[in-house]
Amino acid sequence: MSIYTDKRIVMTLDAGGTNFVFSAIQGGEEIVDPIIMESNAHNLDQCLRTIITGFEQVKSRLPEAPIAISFAFPGPADYRAGIIGKLPNLPAFKDGGIALGPMLEDYFKLPTFIGNDGNLFAYAEAMAGALPYINGCLFERNVSKRYSNLLGITLGTGFGAGLVVNNTLCEGDNFAGGEIWLSRSIVNPAMFAEAQMSTKAIQMAYAQKSGNTDSRLMPKDISEIAQGIKPGNRSAALEVFNEVALVIAESLCHAVTLIDGIIVIGGGISGAYSLLIPKIIEHMNGTIQTLDGRHIPRLVSKVYDLEDKQSFEQFLSYKDQEVEVPFSNRKVPYESEKRIGIIKSRIGTNRAISIGAYTIALHRLPQHISTAEQDLKLTKSSIL
Structure with missing residues (x-):
């Protein structure tokens, strides 16, 4: 029901x-x-x-x-x-x-x-938000692929997360699943991720890089400075959000190597999605070095920005491909490219938690x- x-x-x-x-x-x-x-x-x-x-x-x-x-x-x-x-x-x-x-x-x-709250946010997006929306779009295009795993993250006063695996909320045996805030920061490996991307962290980073110590500046203000909407040190604001994006991206890389599902972003800082997402996608679709110096893809799956119309269309464009069964005349369907997508909350963070x-x-x-x-x-x- x-x-x-x-x-x-x-x-x-x-x-x-x-x-x-x-x-x-x-x-x-x-x-x-x-x-x-x-x-x-x-x-x-x-x-x-x-x-x-x-x-x-x-x-x-x-x-x-x-x-x-x-x-x-x-x-x-x-x-x-x-x-x-x-x-x-x-x-x-x-x-x-x-x-x-x-x-x-x-x-x-x-x-x-x-x-x-991170768990409830993720569960709502899996049951009534992002997953039904994405799967509905696939259905409309007669694509058989369906998604049932989701990582929901909230960017605000903290860096929270919730996990849904096979349409079931995964809280963990100790109710400590989704503690993504404790992942290590790629920008400063001595610190945990939340210490560099929360509301307070963004305020402190902008003050340090710009010399503006006005405590009334919130991440929304700093993001608008970065976009040229408000006056301020734009280069400093852009540098702050580039670092924040990098911290988030690497944390997501570690998470989706285990979860392998859709990523949904909510929380107040998600309002800076357009600033964050290009750097996040670039990093997640980047490479990592092997022991012998070769570079291989950072992730097994390719990451798509589902808020971008063209990227979403590419994500949905699963081509019907068949391969022959050895020693048989039979053919079977084959999905040669693995795909995951990042999308903003379809419900709204507070409403999703409820x-x-x-x-x-x-x-x-x-x-x-x-x-x-x-x-x-x-x-x-x-x-x-």
């Missing part, structure tokens, strides 16, 4: 360091006006009570009872168990080991699902109910 025809309601939360935004989704669409509340990030008791109050207010505005609660929350965390670890951006959780999911299940008597939370709840609810029923049977049998 499509999430857009599903009439069940799931309550959601966008958990930021300053504010919590509560809402509810039905049929893939938000059905109440968002409720914004201060997070009370420095006081655990107040923070937890704020979460309960926010969901209570959402529930009171719904046309019918919700079936679940599902939302993104910062990590580290044991997401399946709903237990939040030590969070740097929410000091209230500084000691870790907070059973947030079980608390909400006990209070609201509803299944509660908590996930990493859609991902909604979709996760719908998909995991039967399993959750089955597990709960089994636990109840075990409890009754132990009593008897």
Whole structure:
């Protein structure tokens, strides 16, 4: 069943360091006006009570009872168990080991699902965004090729990622899948990637290269300086984004050698896509040196920019090729070129995270109910 025809309601939360935004989704669409509340990030008791109050207010505005609660929350965390670890951006959780999911299940008597925002972003793009769009375009051209693997990355205050393998969210055995921010920076190998491409890193790099220490300049401003839209040191801004693109590109190279799927880019810095993508594509389609000095392609697959019309058409142009089966008159189809594409979020980053939370709840609810029923049977049998 499509999430857009599903009439069940799931309550959601966008958990930021300053504010919590509560809402509810039905049929893939938000059905109440968002409720914004201060997070009370420095006081655990107040923070937890704020979460309960926010969901209570959402529930009171719904046309019918919700079936679940599902939302993104910062990590580290044991997401399946709903237990939040030590969070740097929410000091209230500084000691870790907070059973947030079980608390909400006990209070609201509803299944509660908590996930990493990068994972939920990627899952939404796989289920209702980039993958359906790309596969639909292939279908329209009578091409049999279909994509079922996806790497979703978010470029903003941090460098996040989520992995979908064979249309299934891959969180990892320790719920630490997609930690791309810790990949090594190619520009400065002593540093991790996020340290050179986050909002703060871009601000610092531009200040250093341009001599302009105005802290009000955000990556959007610096990208507009690089494009000549705003006044400023254009050469310094271009140098900053070229370095950022190189850091992102090499991290993506390492990731797609394992994932081999479509790359979807979201987050605030994705607004500088036109600045970043040429350098990213150039690097990913570049070469790497062998032990004997030869140069071979950096990746097995060729990378296409799916936001560029001509590049997208080339990506979709799978030619029907057949090869003969040895010692037989039979021929079989053969895809001689391996292809992956990079595309911007088809849903929008914030909405994708909410859609991902909604979709996760719908998909995991039967399993959750089955597990709960089994636990109840075990409890009754132990009593008897």
